[in-house]
Structures are given as C-alpha cells and as structure tokens.
Amino acid sequence: MAAETDNKPEANVEQPTALTRRDAMLQLLRVGGAAAGVTAAGVWLSEQSFRPVPAKAEQARRDHRMANDPNLPHLVVVQNGEPRQLVQRALEDLGGIKRFIGRQDVVVIKPNIAWDRTPEQAANTNPEVVAEVVRQCWQAGAKRVIVTDCSCNEPRRCFQRSGIQAAARAEGAEVILPDPEQYREVEMGGVALKTWPVFIPFLEADKIINLPIAKHHGLTGVTLSMKNWYGILGGQRNRLHQQIHQSLADLASFMLPTVTLLDGYRILLRNGPTGGNLEDVAMKKTMVAGTDPVALDAYVAKAWWNLDPEHLPYLAMAAARGLGTVDYDKLPVKFSKLG
Amino acid sequence: MAGSRLPKLRRVSQIFFLIVFTALLVFTSLRPSPGGSGDIHLRAPVRLFFEWDPLVAIANALAGHALYRGLLWSLLILLPTMFLGRFFCGWICPMGTLQHFVGNMPSESKRGKQRIESNRYKRWQTLKYVVLIAGLVAAFFGSMAIGWLDPFSLLVRSVGLAILPAFNFAVRAVLTPLEHSHITAIKVTGETLHSILQATVLDFRQTHFAQGLVLGILFIVILAASLKTTRLWCRSICPLGALLGAASRFSILGLHKDLEKCNNCNRCLLNCQGGDDPIGTAPWHKAECLMCMNCVGACPDHSLTFKFFRNEKEVSSPNIGRRKAITGLAAGAAIVPLMRANTGLGKGRHDRLLRPPGSLDESDFLSRCIRCGECMKVCPNNSLHPTLDEAGLAGLWTPTLVPRIGYCEPSCVLCSEVCPTGAIWQISPREKGWVSGAATTQPVRLGTAFYDRGRCLPWAEATECIVCEEWCPVSPKAIYVEEAQVIDSAGITRTLKQPRIDPSRCVGCGACEFACPLQERPAVYVTSIGESRSPSAQILLNRK
Numbered sequence: 103m104a105a106e107t108d109n110k111p112e113a114n115v116e117q118p119t120a121l122t123r124r125d126a127m128l129q130l131l132r133v134g135g136a137a138a139g140v141t142a143a144g145v146w147l148s149e150q151s152f153r154p155v156p157a158k159a160e161q162a163r164r165d166h167r168m169a170n171d172p173n174l175p176h177l178v179v180v181q182n183g184e185p186r187q188l189v190q191r192a193l194e195d196l197g198g199i200k201r202f203i204g205r206q207d208v209v210v211i212k213p214n215i216a217w218d219r220t221p222e223q224a225a226n227t228n229p230e231v232v233a234e235v236v237r238q239c240w241q242a243g244a245k246r247v248i249v250t251d252c253s254c255n256e257p258r259r260c261f262q263r264s265g266i267q268a269a270a271r272a273e274g275a276e277v278i279l280p281d282p283e284q285y286r287e288v289e290m291g292g293v294a295l296k297t298w299p300v301f302i303p304f305l306e307a308d309k310i311i312n313l314p315i316a317k318h319h320g321l322t323g324v325t326l327s328m329k330n331w332y333g334i335l336g337g338q339r340n341r342l343h344q345q346i347h348q349s350l351a352d353l354a355s356f357m358l359p360t361v362t363l364l365d366g367y368r369i370l371l372r373n374g375p376t377g378g379n380l381e382d383v384a385m386k387k388t389m390v391a392g393t394d395p396v397a398l399d400a401y402v403a404k405a406w407w408n409l410d411p412e413h414l415p416y417l418a419m420a421a422a423r424g425l426g427t428v429d430y431d432k433l434p435v436k437f438s439k440l441g
Numbered sequence: 442m443a444g445s446r447l448p449k450l451r452r453v454s455q456i457f458f459l460i461v462f463t464a465l466l467v468f469t470s471l472r473p474s475p476g477g478s479g480d481i482h483l484r485a486p487v488r489l490f491f492e493w494d495p496l497v498a499i500a501n502a503l504a505g506h507a508l509y510r511g512l513l514w515s516l517l518i519l520l521p522t523m524f525l526g527r528f529f530c531g532w533i534c535p536m537g538t539l540q541h542f543v544g545n546m547p548s549e550s551k552r553g554k555q556r557i558e559s560n561r562y563k564r565w566q567t568l569k570y571v572v573l574i575a576g577l578v579a580a581f582f583g584s585m586a587i588g589w590l591d592p593f594s595l596l597v598r599s600v601g602l603a604i605l606p607a608f609n610f611a612v613r614a615v616l617t618p619l620e621h622s623h624i625t626a627i628k629v630t631g632e633t634l635h636s637i638l639q640a641t642v643l644d645f646r647q648t649h650f651a652q653g654l655v656l657g658i659l660f661i662v663i664l665a666a667s668l669k670t671t672r673l674w675c676r677s678i679c680p681l682g683a684l685l686g687a688a689s690r691f692s693i694l695g696l697h698k699d700l701e702k703c704n705n706c707n708r709c710l711l712n713c714q715g716g717d718d719p720i721g722t723a724p725w726h727k728a729e730c731l732m733c734m735n736c737v738g739a740c741p742d743h744s745l746t747f748k749f750f751r752n753e754k755e756v757s758s759p760n761i762g763r764r765k766a767i768t769g770l771a772a773g774a775a776i777v778p779l780m781r782a783n784t785g786l787g788k789g790r791h792d793r794l795l796r797p798p799g800s801l802d803e804s805d806f807l808s809r810c811i812r813c814g815e816c817m818k819v820c821p822n823n824s825l826h827p828t829l830d831e832a833g834l835a836g837l838w839t840p841t842l843v844p845r846i847g848y849c850e851p852s853c854v855l856c857s858e859v860c861p862t863g864a865i866w867q868i869s870p871r872e873k874g875w876v877s878g879a880a881t882t883q884p885v886r887l888g889t890a891f892y893d894r895g896r897c898l899p900w901a902e903a904t905e906c907i908v909c910e911e912w913c914p915v916s917p918k919a920i921y922v923e924e925a926q927v928i929d930s931a932g933i934t935r936t937l938k939q940p941r942i943d944p945s946r947c948v949g950c951g952a953c954e955f956a957c958p959l960q961e962r963p964a965v966y967v968t969s970i971g972e973s974r975s976p977s978a979q980i981l982l983n984r985k
Binding site: 218219220221223229254255256258259261262263264265267268279282283319320321338340341343344345346372373375376377378379381382 | 471472473474477478479481613617620645646647821822850851852853875876898904905906907908910911912913914915916917918922938956957958960
C-alpha cells in the first residue's frame with residue numbers, strides 16, 4: 103500500500119489523524135487474537151510430533167475352510183473332459199457348489215493370472231475354468247463374485263491375454279486389476295513371512311476359491327496350489343525365493359481357501375512358470391480338486407512330476423501345522439473319467 | 442459482417458483440435474479392452490498429428506530418402522497451405538492454441554502501446570527460418586535434431602512425459618485420502634471420481650520419467666513467454682511454422698487492406714498472433730500471418746478482409762536475406778559432425794543404451810528419431826526414458842530402456858506401433874520372436890544379460906534365489922542353473938542353484954534385472970552388446 107501511494111502521489115491527500123481509542127482497541131484485539139491463535143496452534147502441533155510408524159498391521163488369519171463331511175471325498179480327480187465339464191464334475195463330486203458358497207457371500211476367485219501368456223501356453227489358469235466357477239458361484243446365490251490376482255508381468259496384458267478378463271466378465275464377474283493403492287499391511291504370523299501388504303479384495307472376502315494351474319518351476323520343481331498365494335501379496339515379494347518352502351507354508355497357513363480346483367487341462371512341463379513355447383505344454387484334460395491343499399499338492403506332484411513329498415519340504419511343513427496331510431492315499435479320494 | 446464471425450469460428454476449431462490432440466495423447470497408453478487373448482494393439486489413431494506434420498515428413502524424406510508409413514498424410518496440411526497460407530498455425534496446431542490462450546491472459550508487460558508495438562513485425566522473427574534451414578540440412582546429413590523443436594515433438598514430449606504424469610500424481614494425491622476415508626459418503630465419492638477419471642484421463646499406473654522436471658519447466662517457460670510477447674515461440678523458433686510460411690509464398694488467399702478506409706487506429710495490432718503487420722501503414726508479411734482473423738474482426742472500419750487473387754503490395758517470401766540463409770546452411774552442415782565428434786558411434790557407445798525393440802541401427806536411428814516421446818508414453822511398463830548423455834549429445838531425449846524401472850514385455854510392440862518416423866520400425870509380436878512355438882526367424886535382441894557374481898545371492902551370499910530364472914520369458918530359458926555346494930557363515934555346506942546366462946538365447950528384455958531383489962543395483966543387468974540391430978556389436982561368432 104505504502105509503495106503504491108509513494109509512486110502515485112495524489113493532489114489532495116488527507117492529513118493523517120490519530121486513531122480513535124475504539125479503533126485502537128479493536129486493532130489490538132485483532133492482533134492479540136491472531137497471536138493467541140498462532141501460539142495455540144504451535145503448542146498443539148508440537149504435541150503432535152511423533153516419529154512416524156507404519157500403520158498397525160492387522161492380525162487375521164483368513165480361514166475359509168468348510169467342515170469336512172464324512173460322506174464326501176477330500177480329493178477328487180476328474181479326467182478326460184473339457185474345462186467346463188471338468189469344473190462341473192469336480193464340484194459335483196465334492197458335494198456341489200452350494201456346499202461351499204452360500205447366499206449373499208462375497209466370493210473371491212484366485213486364478214493364476216501372473217504372466218502375459220495365452221491360454222494355449224498354459225502359464226495361467228484356463229479362462230473357461232474360471233468362467234465356469236464364476237457361473238456356479240452365481241448359481242449358488244453369491245452376492246459378489248470377484249476375479250483377481252496380483253500379476254508378475256504387466257497386469258493389463260496378463261488379464262487380457264490370458265483370456266480370463268473376457269471370460270470372467272462374460273459370466274458377470276467383477277474383474278479387478280491390482281491397484282498399488284489397495285493393499286493393507288497384514289501380520290501374517292509366519293516363520294519367514296511377518297508383515298506383508300495383502301491386496302484388499304482377498305482380505306474382505308467371505309469365501310475364497312483357489313484356482314491354480316499345475317506348472318514346472320525352476321526353484322521348487324513344480325508350482326501347484328500353495329504357490330498360487332504369492333498372488334495375494336504386494337511389496338517386494340521377489341525375496342520369497344530365499345526361503346521358498348517356509349514362505350509357501352506361511353502363506354498356506356495364512357490363507358485357507360474354501361475349496362481348491364487345480365487346473366490340469368493343459369500343464370506346463372518345462373521352462374516354467376512362464377513357458378511360452380507350445381512344446382512345453384501337455385494336454386492333460388484333468389482337474390484335481392479338494393478341500394485339503396496339502397494332499398492335493400502332494401498328489402499332483404507325485405502323479406504328474408513323480409516328485410515325492412521329500413522333494414517338496416513345504417508339504418511337510420504345512421502338514422505339521424495341521425493344514426492337511428501328505429498321505430493322500432489314506433484320504434477318501436474319488437476318481438472319475440468323463441467322455 | 443461475415444468477417445467478424447471468423448475469429449469465433451477459429452476459436453471453435455482451435456478448441457476442437459486441442460481436445461482431439463489431448464485425447465489422442467491420453468489414449469497413447471495400453472488400456473483394458475474387451476478383446477480376447479489375441480495380440481494387443483492400440484485402438485486410437487494416436488500418430489495422427491505427426492502424420493499431419495509436413496516438417497516431420499520432409500525431414501524424414503531427406504534423412505531416409507523415403508516416406509515412412511502414414512507420413513504421406515502430411516500433404517493434407519502442406520497442399521492447402523500452399524493455396525491458403527498458414528491456417529494450420531492459427532486454426533489447428535495445439536501448441537499454437539496453448540500459446541494463444543496464455544498470450545490472451547492479462548499481462549503487465551502487454552498494456553496499451555506496448556501491446557501494439559509488440560505485435561508489429563520484428564526482424565528476429567526470421568530466426569525460425571534459420572532454424573528450419575539448419576534442421577533440414579542436419580536431417581540430410583543424418584541427424585533428426587529438428588525433433589527437439591518440432592511443435593508436436595515438443596508438445597508430446599513435454600505433456601506426455603511431464604505434465605500428464607504430474608497431473609496424474611496430483612489427482613491421485615487428492616483421491617487416495619478420500620478413498621481411504623472412514624466416512625462412507627466421502628469414500629464412495631472418491632471411488633466414483635476415481636473410476637470416472639480412470640476411464641478417461643488417468644493412466645493405469647503412475648509413471649515417472651527421467652528429466653521430467655526439465656521437460657516440464659522448458660514447456661512452461663515457452664508458454665509463459667507468450668505473456669511477454671504473443672506467440673514468441675511460434676514467431677521466432679517454430680520450424681514447422683517456418684516451413685508453412687515458406688510454403689505459403691504463392692498462396693492465392695491473402696489479406697486485403699482497404700487503405701482508403703483505414704484510419705490507423707491500430708486495433709488490428711492488438712490481437713495479431715503472427716506479428717505480420719495487418720496495419721495499413723506497413724506492407725503485410727504473408728509468411729508470418731497465422732490467419733487467425735483477429736484483425737478482420739477488430740477493424741472498426743471493415744477495411745480488412747481475406748480475399749482470393751488480390752494484387753497488393755506485400756512481403757510474400759520469408760524475409761530472411763542471403764546472409765541468414767547461409768548461416769542456416771552452415772549451422773546445419775556443422776551440427777551433425779560437431780555433435781558426433783565427441784561420442785563416436787562405434788566402440789564409444791554407452792553400454793546401457795538399450796533401444797526399444799524394432800529400432801534401427803544407431804546411425805539410422807538418429808537420422809529418424811524425432812524425440813517425440815510417443816514410445817515412452819505408450820510403454821506399459823514405464824521402461825523407456827529420454828536419454829541425457831547415453832546416446833551422445835546428438836541423441837539427447839531419444840528413448841532408452843531402463844530395465845531396473847521396467848523391462849520389455851515379451852509380446853508387446855506398442856512402441857513400434859506409435860513411432861511416427863520408423864526409428865523404431867513397426868514389428869509384430871511374431872517378428873519380435875520372444876514368445877512363439879517354432880520361430881523361423883531370429884528374435885529381436887535388445888542386448889545381453891550378465892551376472893554380477895559379487896552381488897548375486899546364490900553366488901556371493903550362500904542364499905537361494907533365482908527369481909531371474911523364474912521371470913526369463915524365452916523358452917528354453919536363457920538363464921540356466923547349476924547346483925553348487927556352498928558354505929554359509931556358520932560353516933554349513935548347503936546345496937543351491939546358481940544362475941548363468943546363455944547368450945545365444947538371451948534377448949536382452951531385462952526381466953531378470955527388473956525382478957532381481959537387489960533393486961538399486963541388480964546383480965543381473967543387461968548391456969547393449971549383442972543387440973540384433975548392430976552387426977558390429979556382437980559377442981558370439983554364431984548366435985542360434
């Protein structure tokens with residue numbers, strides 16, 4: 103203000119007069135009020151100063167298991183069918199989808215959508231398998247059916263080229279791509295895995311259906327149902343290989359699915375888990391499903407890769423934690439052959 | 442009174458093309474599409490503006506002795522300009538529109554007389570012709586340095602690599618707290634806004650680009666210059682404007698000044714965009730006029746109109762003079778050897794200069810790449826970044842793959858689809874050859890991976906890992922493992938798998954480097970040796 107009047111002196115400037123007492127008091131009150139406000143804000147803020155700590159992780163094991171029914175098999179193997187038939191028969195043999203999914207359930211389906219590969223290359227779960235499971239969940243009266251995974255390759259490419267996005271949407275599922283803002287820190291309480299960010303849809307589900315695909319893997323020899331739980335994690339998960347068996351057992355005891363349907367329509371025999379070469383793929387036309395993930399993994403490893411449980415120490419670890427049994431032949435297993 | 446409606450019409454056209462340009466730029470990204478599992482292509486014609494750009498076309502033709510792909514479309518702009526003048530600059534060019542907009546903002550340094558004076562023709566407006574000549578000569582000698590200044594290159598590079606990522610960041614910074622709110626109404630509002638923005642302007646992921654700040658500030662400075670002098674950049678530097686100005690020499694449409702009616706009120710100068718002297722007291726500078734029609738609308742005496750086949754005194758050719766033309770020629774001839782003198786394209790090449798898949802050999806690449814940043818904008822993994830010194834001075838802001846930030850997706854060829862000049866020649870996923878059953882041809886290789894055994898966990902620290910092997914996308918894998926006995930710090934012998942590279946299979950995608958847990962300096966890294974585009978930079982005598 104002062105500078106402006108200096109620059110432009112005007113002809114008839116009013117003579118300055120002293121402030122009235124009233125104006126002076128008001129001015130003092132204004133300044134005093136502002137000063138008091140600044141002081142109060144400063145004191146309050148200085149009391150708010152804490153060293154930043156990460157948000158408290160929630161402690162919640164996700165146990166979605168159903169009670170075992172003595173009349174029903176724990177493990178079913180369906181052979182020689184097309185993807186949708188395999189799913190239908192496997193669920194039927196396990197007691198029907200209604201045994202697992204109730205009305206108003208929020209169901210999260212976890213296929214393997216890790217790689218930018220087509221269905222023929224067998225690096226991701228078969229899209230028809232996913233679509234059929236979605237359809238059955240709706241039939242059982244689910245409130246929401248969500249299909250999601252935390253991909254390794256670029257998610258947009260993985261979801262599209264796996265064919266799962268289109269197939270699941272066609273059946274009316276919500277297909278959710280991983281979003282870096284949508285993870286929550288969880289205390290997993292494992293031996294190797296302590297606090298990890300988990301993709302929120304997996305935490306908020308009522309029921310979880312695991313839909314892995316059977317593939318060769320360089321480090322463990324084979325990747326089956328438990329390795330599929332890598333895809334619920336965010337963070338720097340490339341460290342998990344350092345204690346892979348411990349990590350797998352930790353993941354399996356954190357996330358206990360309602361039911362597991364392992365896609366063996368096509369399997370990847372070599373150069374897994376990415377593959378890419380059609381010569382690495384075998385048509386197996388099989389589905390192995392069950393409520394005991396340990397038995398399921400042990401069976402598939404032996405039946406298709408001739409790997410004994412000793413080769414896969416995570417199976418014994420998981421069994422020791424009461425997650426299942428490696429002795430699948432002592433369980434009620436049902437084999438069926440279609441076509 | 443038809444004349445006075447023209448500025449309004451022009452404004453509509455400018456806004457329309459600005460929206461089209463912005464939309465195409467925003468859609469220069471991989472977006473979820475309803476399609477099945479086939480190859481992924483971009484659906485929007487995102488190269489459109491480059492294909493309309495006669496400067497890119499002529500420089501491309503000078504450098505490559507041919508016109509790449511859609512560049513023939515640039516005739517759509519060039520031919521009408523020869524008949525009608527620089528309507529493109531005033532009616533279409535989004536870079537011009539943005540400066541026009543900023544130039545119209547109230548500004549202390551453009552008041553009254555200053556404003557009128559600043560819009561009179563100035564000698565320095567001829568600088569752009571020198572820039573144009575230098576750029577075209579440089580193109581002829583094999584450097585597309587003109588891309589630093591081409592308006593579309595400048596715009597895509599600045600907006601795509603700096604302004605849009607910053608916008609994205611700001612929007613997310615506002616939305617994320619809303620979405621995590623405990624109050625349902627706020628949460629739902631945030632989520633709804635997010636999904637709407639996600640479907641329109643937001644990118645799927647937050648991108649970051651090397652030198653984003655520099656590119657953004659340069660752009661803002663160019664726009665802000667319009668506050669001082671309207672369209673300073675268009676008038677003095679823009680080589681496309683210069684080219685169109687030169688092309689309009691024999692145009693049949695021009696400004697008719699009815700000198701009897703003119704009373705020299707100067708109103709035509711108030712909003713003149715080109716600085717071409719529409720005033721009655723000076724000759725009209727044809728090559729400078731952007732056909733914005735502001736003078737026609739402003740003249741109170743209706744003494745200004747645009748007419749065909751007039752016969753009036755005017756300055757029709759770019760008023761440049763022999764000395765400046767020679768300066769331009771000399772600068773263009775000198776710039777290429779000068780810029781290359783300090784790098785050398787042979788053994789002096791930077792080891793981490795990884796060009797996108799489909800790129801031509803380095804000298805051909807530099808003679809085509811206009812540094813527009815389209816490839817960097819479209820890359821779904823944010824892998825491509827503008828170089829600083831990796832490609833030498835001549836290659837400033839050309840693309841390089843930074844695997845630590847993002848690797849090259851095995852079946853993605855989007856960068857080669859958007860490249861307007863063929864520096865990255867268009868290839869199909871099949872030609873890329875990284876994922877296929879029986880590849881009949883050699884795959885495109887970007888380089889070769891190597892291990893730093895002093896950092897690699899199984900080699901140096903007796904720890905199991907081989908994430909690199911898991912990620913290796915080729916089949917059979919280029920990373921193979923060997924079981925080895927190692928002794929850990931407790932003296933216990935452990936058996937674990939140590940990774941090695943087979944250079945005959947490695948394509949240099951960088952997935953291993955990206956996936957390595959030693960993030961800040963990965964224990965496996967890709968260097969450019971063995972890249973298929975350089976016959977002179979190979980390791981193996983025979984590569985399978």
